[in-house]
Amino acid sequence: MAPFASLNMGSRTGDNLEHIAQNRQRLIQTEQIPSEPYWLTQTHSTIALDISQIALQTATGNIPNQTIEADASYTHQPKQVSVVLTADCMPVLFCTTNGDEVAAAHAGWRGLCNGILEETVKKFVSPPSNIIAWLGPAISAKKFEVGIDVKEQFEKVDRNAKIAFKLINPAEQKYLADLYLIAKQRLQAMGVTKIFGGDFCTYTEQDKFFSYRRENQTGRMASMIWFE
Known part of the structure; x- marks a missing residue:
């Protein structure tokens, strides 16, 4: 039951690790995932890891003893599975129009502000114009309340980010932030214009998504991507 009902994939949530392993095994079997997904220890960083040269492992769903700290992974190796875990933060999945490069990024507001999407796109050999991005389930602008400090951090990086913030409490300087809009701005600035998704709300869609x-x-x- 709640708070871990319905296929919790996160091993750092306080849930029973055996249950998480069983959930991962169920996902692997149902979706016929070709190899063990490369599970990351996500820290809201801007580290994008190239996992192309890492040997494929048989998909078991077992919780690894060690994982690498990063918030995105990229690969040009067939059947190598990139995966990120989220519960309000934005998962962004990338692929090329040729289908020969993929990546998955965990874009919470800190990572998004500091450049996790930019670092992920840098891993690609293909030019940005040949990259497709999908913005997965995240908290929407209607529910993501932040302080002026968050707004100012984004505006220091890109002045255009100001349009993604709506003032709702002048006395306390509270805003609603549109992470989807900011992600689109950042991607388009790099030349990534084939952008899809971005129409979810993890907070309000209680029957579909976890929400921190x-x-x-x-x-x-778990949001994951690979190619055959």
């Missing part, structure tokens, strides 16, 4: 802001202690969803 809604429940505090909760599970994590």
